[in-house]
Amino acid sequence: MYKKYLTILLLIIIALVPIFLPSDESRFDEWSRSLLCPVCQGETLYDSPSEYADDMRIILQEQIANGLNDDEIYEFWVTRYGEKIITNPIERNNELVLIPLFLILVFVLMFVRNLYVKK
């Protein structure tokens, strides 16, 4: 019986781990992962070794050092390069997640109905 309590205890500890030892991803990392380098076939600023991406990284670093908020950074890049530069457009376009979720729901309902209904 004590084994059960041990498991529960361990599960509680493991659930607390992210709270006490959280991730320290910086805003710069986050943004450089979500901006596309426009000249390098689908690589983000974080990934791309090109000079173009270098220059963009420097600008991004300054923006974050100057304390621009997310909207201002977004505005800056999108007005210059268009919406295409943002690799995670889902934050500002919820439908990009909602449409697939809706389709999954439709699929699951059809699938389960197929198994239950006697024709």
Next chain:
Amino acid sequence: MIYNLGILLSWLSFALLTILFFTKNTYKTNLLVRINLFLQVALFCLLEIGLFLNDFSVSYIANYSAESTPPLYKFASLWGSLDGSILLWNLCLSIFMYIYLKYYKINDSNLDMRIFSFITIFFVGYTVFSSSPFAGCVELATIGCEKSTLIPFQNTLKSNLGRGPNPLLQNHPLMAIHPPMLYIGYVGMTLPFVAATSRLFKKDESNDWIEVAEKTTYIPWLFLTTGITLGAAWSYEVLGWGGYWAWDPVENVSFIPWLLATAFLHSSKVQKTNNTLLNWNYILVGLMFLSTIFGTFITRSGVLISVHAFSNGNIGTYLLVGLTLFSLLFIFIGSRNIDYFTNSKKITNWFGKSGFFILNNIILFSSALVIFIGTIFPLFYETLYDRQITIGRAYYDILVGPMLLLLLLLMIFSVKLTVKNIDINSWFKLNSNLLNLSLVIAIFMLINLNNTYFLVVTVATSLILILLTMKNMFIKFRMSSTNKTYWTGQIAHLGIAVFALGIVLNVTQSYSTEEEINSFQEFEFNNTTYFVYDSIQENKPEKTVIKLPISNEVKTKYTSLNIFRNSSQQAISSPAVFRSAINDIYITVKFIDEDSYKLIVRNNYGIFIMWVGLFISSISFIPRIKKRV
């Protein structure tokens, strides 16, 4: 010579396949399939000979090979661009047609060979009517060939120099293995499609089709797994961006058939034991095949841009016609069997084998759906709203990540799955020690890491799965009676658990910095000192390589910049990788001056663990071999 012969042989192959389509005679069928295979092998060899003889009167050779190209990459140039890769596609199809004839043919009907030859005619037809790697050059470009002809015995022009393959394709030997593996996997999906459609065409209400479809799916599944793995390894070793998977359209469309095939490998078992999911299995077999054609269409027609994009001609329309024809055939045969499909039994034990396999199918199919939507979303937005958007990692992280995690959780119960519903209490009693042990290991691992809930749950789940599978293997190994497909599954699951552990570490723990540095200086990274020497320039026939030696106290590695001749594309930088079991230090260089450099230094976690996992999954076929002998 090569141009004329190549085109004539393609015509011959096309003609023979057409005869094969109409023939009813078994002897003729056997003969034609073999002759066609011989012709396709001959065409393959012919183009290879042309590549090695530098016959630049052939447009494809002038545009995608050069005299200075090293032999290995000359060999690989055959599939280095669209037309050549269709030739490889045809060869694979012909090999599979022969294998099908030999092992899986229906005894009393010719229908399956008819469907198979119909599909083959379609692809061979592309090289006859649309565009062929043997087309002769009739108008020269500055380097290479501008215009070509498909009609034999024309006056051809020979360019002096070849353009050479795409630089990315001649930087690592993996490029010679990765594409053929994927092709075999892709083309192999034809086998279950032909098996299912031809057997159901007769309205033969037996479950024979599911047996054959299942057996024939495993082969392409295995090649697809290996092919995708090698592609990821190539990307990591060559592209210098420190990653291996970018959710690029071409990667996505190789992953979709894999997910569907994996779903089918599970759901076919439900049909075999329970006689249920009949219609669903038929749909899966169809989608596996159609998704490979759709994938080729979407990435080769130029509608989407990606790292892998080839030149585009009229292949888009051609493939779209094929996609429509094959879909209609599939729907037609399906509709003939509505009565048979409605005989499907109900599921009774939702927490037993069938229930879990059904959940597995729901998750795998939903993942495929999400990836499919993500791939075509940009296209959709551009046509409908005139907005250009990019669907990047965040989309897949949010939607696919949790689903794959759920799948991992399901695998824990699949270690010992019974037809009856699972009893949680007795399961827990049996495995509590192991459960606690894995949780303790997980906690110790996590203490040193940057934690998110996704990481914590994945690490714990995969550790439980790894230990549980290994314990079970240890116990069952002594009992020889266990069936062989069970072992295949268990090995594949163990591999995936190890892989999941590696990838989650990689995704959440890796970081990078930049160092500006001069020759003969050192820098510190991750508690190790690295010393940078002076750069070395090497001139090779096909490229100039600038190498920068970097050493930690133990080893010296080179990071280099490859500048290819005759190529308009940018230089490629190859990384120096200091490998270890837990993390790779991955360094790429940019040359600023004669002796000053900018280094991008990455600490990539979990890479080795990932490769180990994928390797274990790819050797899951071993128990099946024993079965045959």
